[in-house]
Amino acid sequence: MTATLHAFAESGNAYKCALAMRLAGMAFEVAFVPFFQGGARTPEFRALNVMGEVPVLVHDGRVLSQSAVILRHVARRTGKLAGSDEDEVLRWLFWDNHKLSTQIGTTRFLMNFLAPDKRPEAVIPFQQGRLKAAYAVLNDHLSARDWVEGTAPSIADLSLCGYLYYPEPFGFARTDWPAIDAWLGRIAALPGWAHPYDLLPRAFPAQGEPT
Amino acid sequence: MTATLHAFAESGNAYKCALAMRLAGMAFEVAFVPFFQGGARTPEFRALNVMGEVPVLVHDGRVLSQSAVILRHVARRTGKLAGSDEDEVLRWLFWDNHKLSTQIGTTRFLMNFLAPDKRPEAVIPFQQGRLKAAYAVLNDHLSARDWVEGTAPSIADLSLCGYLYYPEPFGFARTDWPAIDAWLGRIAALPGWAHPYDLLPRAFPAQGEPT
Numbered sequence: 001m002t003a004t005l006h007a008f009a010e011s012g013n014a015y016k017c018a019l020a021m022r023l024a025g026m027a028f029e030v031a032f033v034p035f036f037q038g039g040a041r042t043p044e045f046r047a048l049n050v051m052g053e054v055p056v057l058v059h060d061g062r063v064l065s066q067s068a069v070i071l072r073h074v075a076r077r078t079g080k081l082a083g084s085d086e087d088e089v090l091r092w093l094f095w096d097n098h099k100l101s102t103q104i105g106t107t108r109f110l111m112n113f114l115a116p117d118k119r120p121e122a123v124i125p126f127q128q129g130r131l132k133a134a135y136a137v138l139n140d141h142l143s144a145r146d147w148v149e150g151t152a153p154s155i156a157d158l159s160l161c162g163y164l165y166y167p168e169p170f171g172f173a174r175t176d177w178p179a180i181d182a183w184l185g186r187i188a189a190l191p192g193w194a195h196p197y198d199l200l201p202r203a204f205p206a207q208g209e210p211t
Numbered sequence: 212m213t214a215t216l217h218a219f220a221e222s223g224n225a226y227k228c229a230l231a232m233r234l235a236g237m238a239f240e241v242a243f244v245p246f247f248q249g250g251a252r253t254p255e256f257r258a259l260n261v262m263g264e265v266p267v268l269v270h271d272g273r274v275l276s277q278s279a280v281i282l283r284h285v286a287r288r289t290g291k292l293a294g295s296d297e298d299e300v301l302r303w304l305f306w307d308n309h310k311l312s313t314q315i316g317t318t319r320f321l322m323n324f325l326a327p328d329k330r331p332e333a334v335i336p337f338q339q340g341r342l343k344a345a346y347a348v349l350n351d352h353l354s355a356r357d358w359v360e361g362t363a364p365s366i367a368d369l370s371l372c373g374y375l376y377y378p379e380p381f382g383f384a385r386t387d388w389p390a391i392d393a394w395l396g397r398i399a400a401l402p403g404w405a406h407p408y409d410l411l412p413r414a415f416p417a418q419g420e421p422t
Binding site: 050051052062064065066067068069072073087090091093094095097098099101102106120121122123126130137140141 | 261262263273275276277278279280283284298301302304305306308309310312313317331332333334337341348351352
């Protein structure tokens with residue numbers, strides 16, 4: 001059975017998984033989630049994932065959620081992108097989830113996808129300050145190496161880069177972080193790489209009435 | 212070699228790991244990190260963990276960081292608390308890191324461990340709103356089951372409960388979430404359970420001058 005990824009393009013967590021499958025040569029179909037019309041809050045979606053979050057991968061009777069779990073599934077199935085040291089790959093996947101991607105996701109949402117009159121303005125610089133510390137950790141780590149773990153691209157790289165190609169402003173400029181900038185260039189040069197907005201259907205702005 | 216956990220009691224992420232080792236019967240020593248005196252920012256600590264975060268476990272020549280990686284190591288070594296479905300355990304470990312423990316850690320820090328004149332007041336209700344959604348997901352999940360994954364306590368339970376026994380206010384009341392309340396009671400009834408402030412040395416308030 002072909003895998004089905006429940007996804008939309010603005011979700012960096014969905015993009016990570018789509019990119020991994022593309023780079024690893026694993027076929028998948030996309031089930032579009034109209035996120036900005038409440039597509040992750042419907043009873044049908046909650047039945048698929050009680051966490052109410054995108055992405056979800058349905059494959060061979062398994063329903064997988066949390067991007068890192070899906071990334072590990074892709075690596076296991078294809079024998080590609082697993083990295084060389086499982087604990088070290090997991091360490092960066094967890095760091096990404098608790099310090100980088102999650103904070104970017106929130107900050108970018110507040111700055112770009114929320115109506116300006118609903119925006120909690122004071123939260124944005126606070127989040128950006130925390131993110132600056134995270135960018136510094138990643139930039140330092142990448143200063144002396146080409147890939148996050150080992151000597152080849154792995155799901156750790158794909159997780160960490162997931163929100164860093166988007167054009168919407170959230171306080172990150174590649175030119176401020178030369179080692180991150182060069183690494184994003186290396187990832188984008190991998191055969192099969194695609195930008196999130198070329199790989200998945202966009203959900204913003206929402207069309208029609210909220211569901 | 213006995214494992215050494217670099218830790219302090221106010222860190223729920225350190226507590227998770229200490230509690231897992233205690234419940235699994237794995238001996239460990241504590242290397243106290245004077246966090247509020249900058250103990251996680253020293254060159255020596257950064258050499259141990261470039262992420263500048265507690266906990267770190269040093270065991271048999273391995274240096275492990277990120278609480279979930281340490282929890283998995285404990286389960287592997289002791290054959291206990293691993294859960295029955297690795298992907299499902301990981302799913303909740305990732306959700307904890309990106310939606311629950313990280314947000315509590317920040318909110319509790321702002322409300323209790325930061326000088327009031329430095330407190331970004333507007334951030335606190337924003338974080339509490341996000342946390343309320345997370346408590347609802349966990350409470351729903353636990354409404355029809357005793358443990359987060361499978362039919363026995365696992366590292367998923369220990370990760371998710373890590374910040375929920377602390378006495379300092381951060382906007383969480385057990386009485387608001389009956390299924391979480393009952394589950395916290397079940398965990399606290401496990402043989403060997405200890406409260407974080409009885410299991411690890413406290414770092415707050417900092418004694419003496421900042422390092």
